[in-house]
Amino acid sequence: MTRTGGDKTRKRILEVAEELFSKNGFHATSVNQITRQAKVNKALIYYYFKDKNDIVVSLFQNILEELSGPKPDPSGQESGRGGTDIREALKEEISFLERKKNIISVMLMESLKTHDQDTPIFKCAEMVMAREHERPKTKPVLFHEFFTGFIPLIAFVALREKFCDYYQCDKEEALSFFVKSFKASHINSHIECKEEA
Amino acid sequence: MTRTGGDKTRKRILEVAEELFSKNGFHATSVNQITRQAKVNKALIYYYFKDKNDIVVSLFQNILEELSGPKPDPSGQESGRGGTDIREALKEEISFLERKKNIISVMLMESLKTHDQDTPIFKCAEMVMAREHERPKTKPVLFHEFFTGFIPLIAFVALREKFCDYYQCDKEEALSFFVKSFKASHINSHIECKEEA
Amino acid sequence: MTRTGGDKTRKRILEVAEELFSKNGFHATSVNQITRQAKVNKALIYYYFKDKNDIVVSLFQNILEELSGPKPDPSGQESGRGGTDIREALKEEISFLERKKNIISVMLMESLKTHDQDTPIFKCAEMVMAREHERPKTKPVLFHEFFTGFIPLIAFVALREKFCDYYQCDKEEALSFFVKSFKASHINSHIECKEEA
Amino acid sequence: MTRTGGDKTRKRILEVAEELFSKNGFHATSVNQITRQAKVNKALIYYYFKDKNDIVVSLFQNILEELSGPKPDPSGQESGRGGTDIREALKEEISFLERKKNIISVMLMESLKTHDQDTPIFKCAEMVMAREHERPKTKPVLFHEFFTGFIPLIAFVALREKFCDYYQCDKEEALSFFVKSFKASHINSHIECKEEA
DNA sequence: AATGAATGAGCGTTCATTCAT
């Protein structure tokens, strides 16, 4: 390894781990695979991380920090009944999530294991949702935001590729379809809720 | 293990495997664990299944066969605009899926791994969706049904418990919230679609 | 399995075992492989043979019995200095050994393991040699017959195919070369011995 | 095992493996046995060798390299008709091969398996033969050298002990008998060949 | 004579982790 200082190495380990975890899952990825692909000595991984689990925990922390970071500027205006501006905002959000999709996929995988006690997926969801509106305060809204908002969103970024492969669908087209569908269901019901209230 | 009929043993292996896979994930579950919990000799597992993967594949096949089986009787009447009857139907469907949630969770976990080539999750989704209406034929509808219909549904059955734990929420209450939210978003948008058409 | 009586089954097991043992070696051949190829139930093998070793022992016994059986008729005349008749006799002997080459190969493999106590290869050699002349009585002759007679012969039948593959050589041509070479070395030295005596 | 240099460990593994392979055969030798006798951790074997087969391949490579190494000095003079000097040279060669007999035995065992594709035994033979004279160029000579030269030689070093046990023969005496016999057959036929030519 | 189910021990291999340097 070139002598470029430790932080770069640590970062490379994290990047490779993220890629491999999302590719094969956490448990199906061995520390050896990471060392090979990151081209680091095996013992070095244990210099930077106390164990294999610490790697994935670090990845989760990083993404949570990123999400809590600078909010997106609400440059677009939220006009009633949602015009193309809402769709554009959605697409931007999706493209943002797409860049994080690897680690989010891992988070989701892990959260689906019924045994593991606490999962960061809820914290993650809160942060993603907080990017759009104020944090939901009532439980009904919470459910709504999580299951019909957050979940479809990350499912889309996570599964888009496979979905398109399976159904022989263009990826850009897929985005349009999803956005339209998401707007018609989740976003529209927001307005109704507001209208009802 | 005592000499029981072979099919019973095979079934017990599958049941235990399903439970453990959904608890810890496929890769994090060892054949030894299955062995212990199902109280079968390890070699016997390989008498019934060619390898560990064959177990999960068998589970997937089973659930797909079940789903393609007898459709639910539409005892309730589908009145327009959806009253409590729709909610009841939804709850029934959810309780049906809940009984399959373990294996569906495993399927979802595996489908999130970007590497694995083809996943049965789409076939599964088609079948679940086919239980409600005729199979979607256009791509936009496909996206809609999958990402805002199927996905929230299975996410709910899969994550309900953890969600309730995390947010200190009663599980029955959770069901109501979800049903209401699902109806307001996904189902409502169906009607709109129809109205548009 | 067809109900054709036990002896046929036993014979089939032996035939398959011989083939597989010579293909992969005794230890590298599993009882399962034999059952598969012989299409017999696994437990049935233990009905006919007390264990796996008993199979190979049976094979060895069989071949020793065969070799001790009817001697070849010396139809040809043994003229001095050896003309084509000796070569013909040699070719016949080789073709005879070729039919037994599988089990002889196994015997040779096993005899090369330094640990195994007693090997039937010497008994086998004696019998093969006895087919040609009276049993050697003096030790020098014994060495001569075994190492420069028997050994090259069985090495040829055992390795002929691979040798021809490796050196891109026709198999019939190979036979001629070997016969000529064998006659010039081993057989010729017989005569010398006799002349010396 | 104590922390010694890595190469020492690797060497010890190879030595033990060679001994055990020649004792029981490749397949009948378990990695655990090697582990025990070489007093190395099992995982360490896979640190040095990619799998069990890699061990035997390494052994084969090593011996081939050794054989291709420094040729023996032809200190003795090759007088016609072969006097005691030829016998001495033969004995030296045999004692040289005896030191390699373990690995050569393994090579021979493996080459007798009809299934295994390519065997190093021919390469090995070429090198051994090249130690005595220039490499044979015509096919007849090739056959002669291999089947009546190389094969008896290695058969002798490989089987000498068992042969002597079986026939109650002194090992030194055995050497004399073999040398005499080998000279009378293989070597003598060389001269004839030359004379013919 | 023949079978399907079952078994304990061991296989080759890899795991996450730690050591000394």
Add this chain to the structure above:
DNA sequence: AATGAATGAACGCTCATTCAT
């Protein structure tokens, strides 16, 4: 900050063998 060597435990899987029928 980085490395090569080493480790104990466990992995998935197969072995030869036996059971009841």
